Amino acid sequence: MKFLYFILILAFSNKSLASCPKNPAEWCLNIEQAKSCNTVKQCWDNVWSVKNNDQIDFGGLVNFTLYYETLCPDCKNFMSSQILEAFLTVKDIMNLTLVPYGNAKATWRNETKLWQFECQHGSDECWGNLLHTCVIYNKPKTEDHLPFILCMEGNNVDDIQTSAKKCGLKYNVSIDEMEKCMFSRLGNGLQHEMAVDTDNLNPPHKYVPWITLNGEHTEDIQKQAENDLVALICKTYQGPKKPEACNKIQRRCLKF
Numbered sequence: 001m002k003f004l005y006f007i008l009i010l011a012f013s014n015k016s017l018a019s020c021p022k023n024p025a026e027w028c029l030n031i032e033q034a035k036s037c038n039t040v041k042q043c044w045d046n047v048w049s050v051k052n053n054d055q056i057d058f059g060g061l062v063n064f065t066l067y068y069e070t071l072c073p074d075c076k077n078f079m080s081s082q083i084l085e086a087f088l089t090v091k092d093i094m095n096l097t098l099v100p101y102g103n104a105k106a107t108w109r110n111e112t113k114l115w116q117f118e119c120q121h122g123s124d125e126c127w128g129n130l131l132h133t134c135v136i137y138n139k140p141k142t143e144d145h146l147p148f149i150l151c152m153e154g155n156n157v158d159d160i161q162t163s164a165k166k167c168g169l170k171y172n173v174s175i176d177e178m179e180k181c182m183f184s185r186l187g188n189g190l191q192h193e194m195a196v197d198t199d200n201l202n203p204p205h206k207y208v209p210w211i212t213l214n215g216e217h218t219e220d221i222q223k224q225a226e227n228d229l230v231a232l233i234c235k236t237y238q239g240p241k242k243p244e245a246c247n248k249i250q251r252r253c254l255k256f
Helices: 002-013 031-036 040-048 073-093 123-138 142-153 160-171 175-182 185-199 219-236
Strands: 062-068 094-100 105-109 114-118 210-213
Touching: 031 040, 031 073, 040 160, 062 073, 062 219, 073 094, 073 142, 073 219, 094 123, 094 142, 094 185, 105 185, 114 123, 114 185, 123 142, 123 160, 123 175, 123 185, 142 160, 160 175, 175 185, 210 219
Parallel strands: 062 094
Antiparallel strands: 062 210, 105 114
């Protein structure tokens, strides 16, 4: 009923959007459609995050980990395209883990008994990495923290703090509350855990975004993930039943 009520309200407000289909049932078919209808948040809340709750247990999930930094252009692009599409279509067969640290460096400051972080894209990136770390800690379920993080990574207009505030309002993340974590010993320690996870990679990471699939990284896996993450997850999954999206992967037409 909640989603039907939302549809009735928006049926009038979106008439002016030429690219938005008239049929409300089509508004949440994919992220492009939702954007054209200005219904991204409602689709997250009422469709994408709940549509698979009645699915059976798929068995062993594919573990996919993304190591990134918040202001890296390639990371932002990968998050906004591959990660988003994979979560919307094959989230039931994957465990998605985000590690916001990237190419940063950590130095122990004995005078403060705290870790000091230096980030590739400056202090704003350190602020963003720490924010994402605290959001992941306070909202550990992927469906609870990922929409906010994707919202920030998809914003290429605002500065990072303005982006955080806008996305926080949209996805119910209080930046004031998160800053209590960020500027505490807890937040400092959590960020160092991200540093340790990143620095312990084998082989060591050479760039970001850097991905591991079931704990493994190869250049071939990296290229497949960057090209079509959904196809990679579907191919890797060995459980009894695959999501519908795995049956819709485009194939090349062979010459005859």
